[in-house]
Amino acid sequence: MTSAVRAPRSLLPLRLEDLVFAVAGRRIIDGVSLTLEAGSRTVIIGPNGAGKSVLLRLCHGLLQPTSGNIVWNAPELPGEPRRQAMVFQRPVLLRRSVLANITYALAVAGVAAGPRQARAREALHKVGLDALAAHPARVLSGGEQQRVALARAWALHPEVLFLDEPAANLDPGATHEIERVVGAMHAAGTKIVMVTHNLGQARRLGDEILFLHQGRALERAPVDRFFKQPASAEAAQFVEGELPW
Amino acid sequence: MSSVAEAAAQALRLVAGADPKLLDIVLLSLRVSLTAVAISCIVGLPVGAAIAVSRFPGRRGVIVVLNALMGLPPVVVGLAVYLLLSRAGPLGALGLLFTPTAMVIAQTILITPIVAALSRQVVEDAWDEYREQLRSLGERRFGAALTLLWDLRFSLVTIVLAGFGRAAAEVGAVIIVGGNIDGVTRVMTTAIALETSKGDLPLALGLGMILLSIVLVLNAAAYVVKETAQRRYG
Numbered sequence: 403m404t405s406a407v408r409a410p411r412s413l414l415p416l417r418l419e420d421l422v423f424a425v426a427g428r429r430i431i432d433g434v435s436l437t438l439e440a441g442s443r444t445v446i447i448g449p450n451g452a453g454k455s456v457l458l459r460l461c462h463g464l465l466q467p468t469s470g471n472i473v474w475n476a477p478e479l480p481g482e483p484r485r486q487a488m489v490f491q492r493p494v495l496l497r498r499s500v501l502a503n504i505t506y507a508l509a510v511a512g513v514a515a516g517p518r519q520a521r522a523r524e525a526l527h528k529v530g531l532d533a534l535a536a537h538p539a540r541v542l543s544g545g546e547q548q549r550v551a552l553a554r555a556w557a558l559h560p561e562v563l564f565l566d567e568p569a570a571n572l573d574p575g576a577t578h579e580i581e582r583v584v585g586a587m588h589a590a591g592t593k594i595v596m597v598t599h600n601l602g603q604a605r606r607l608g609d610e611i612l613f614l615h616q617g618r619a620l621e622r623a624p625v626d627r628f629f630k631q632p633a634s635a636e637a638a639q640f641v642e643g644e645l646p647w
Numbered sequence: 648m649s650s651v652a653e654a655a656a657q658a659l660r661l662v663a664g665a666d667p668k669l670l671d672i673v674l675l676s677l678r679v680s681l682t683a684v685a686i687s688c689i690v691g692l693p694v695g696a697a698i699a700v701s702r703f704p705g706r707r708g709v710i711v712v713l714n715a716l717m718g719l720p721p722v723v724v725g726l727a728v729y730l731l732l733s734r735a736g737p738l739g740a741l742g743l744l745f746t747p748t749a750m751v752i753a754q755t756i757l758i759t760p761i762v763a764a765l766s767r768q769v770v771e772d773a774w775d776e777y778r779e780q781l782r783s784l785g786e787r788r789f790g791a792a793l794t795l796l797w798d799l800r801f802s803l804v805t806i807v808l809a810g811f812g813r814a815a816a817e818v819g820a821v822i823i824v825g826g827n828i829d830g831v832t833r834v835m836t837t838a839i840a841l842e843t844s845k846g847d848l849p850l851a852l853g854l855g856m857i858l859l860s861i862v863l864v865l866n867a868a869a870y871v872v873k874e875t876a877q878r879r880y881g
């Protein structure tokens with residue numbers, strides 16, 4: 403990059419070097435090496451137990467690798483606000499209003515009290531939940547809660563957003579809304595790294611597919627090529643077996 | 648049998664007539680126990696939450712000891728505080744023995760472990776659910792502990808009540824460090840013990856009724872608060 407000298411350096415690219423995560427001797431992630439670049443939407447797919455969620459958590463810093471390295475271009479420093487966010491399969495919201503859930507996240511991220519409200523409202527507007535700002539967050543429907551979680555992530559203006567099957571438990575309408583928001587966040591400049599079980603969603607949302615199998619990154623390809631001509635037998639089998647008819 | 652009925656009737660008259668002597672005893676009881684509960688919560692809730700979200704060597708040992716301290720015998724606490732505050736004791740110069748302050752100290756020692764141990768359990772259960780999300784947001788351990796305490800506020804009401812119930816109902820500690828001095832350190836439980844042994848059943852029964860009612864009303868209030876809050880906040 404040849405940007406201005408003082409400009410904060412981007413988190414990305416993220417380099418994973420021979421990453422291993424083992425529990426009781428079993429290698430959940432078994433030697434993954436790859437580089438995630440800024441810009442594209444990376445969708446991680448693979449069978450159950452392939453290590454998809456664990457890989458996301460390793461990248462996000464929620465798990466420590468057994469061996470190998472996770473190298474960010476400009477790592478987050480301890481004590482500094484995070485520049486990456488994650489949306490989980492089951493959103494965890496606090497027992498306060500929808501708006502307060504977002505201002506809380508902004509407070510943790512060190513945003514001054516003044517701009518918090520406006521920033522939170524803006525994020526709520528982007529996910530279409532303005533009307534529910536004062537509503538207690540934990541009594542919303544699953545889809546609404548997930549949108550609040552997305553708004554919370556969006557308000558933080560992360561450089562990278564990890565999503566772990568964000569629409570796994572939602573009906574088609576709610577899923578569509580989640581996909582719309584993720585697309586909008588990407589359009590606003592956030593790198594998307596998403597795990598999904600839904601191959602239709604992977605096609606709709608992904609630029610490239612990372613196929614994980616038994617803890618290894620077996621294949622990585624642009625979406626079209628991956629679904630037309632999977633290079634590995636495992637991926638071919640997986641796509642065959644998972645396609646809905 | 649008739650003497651019991653008579654005593655009960657007299658007790659009701661005392662309660663209904665808001666007998667000043669009885670009122671003094673009730674008010675002192677509430678003052679001592681509520682102060683003790685307040686201090687125990689200020690100390691016990693953050694300590695419990697901090698232990699819940701921390702990992703450090705010897706943590707299991709700390710939890711076992713904390714849980715064991717919930718069963719502290721009041722008379723033993725009373726004795727220990729008595730020794731500390733007696734003329735010859737290390738804190739004797741403060742002249743606190745046989746004052747309400749001494750009773751607050753004893754009850755605080757008694758119920759802080761209860762508040763800490765129970766809140767540790769409640770916060771730790773919730774921590775399993777919240778941990779990844781809070782860490783993802785960049786929350787540090789102490790901040791996470793406070794966030795959890797606030798988020799679990801309605802569940803913690805029950806713990807605070809358990810502490811209050813223990814404080815208001817115990818007699819062993821306050822009678823040793825307070826001395827049950829009429830008009831100075833006489834509270835409901837020590838008065839009941841004394842009046843019963845003297846044979847003055849009406850006052851003892853009247854105080855017993857009030858003690859039961861206070862505990863009942865507080866628990867009912869807490870139940871309602873918790874129910875409505877959970878319906879509203881999920």
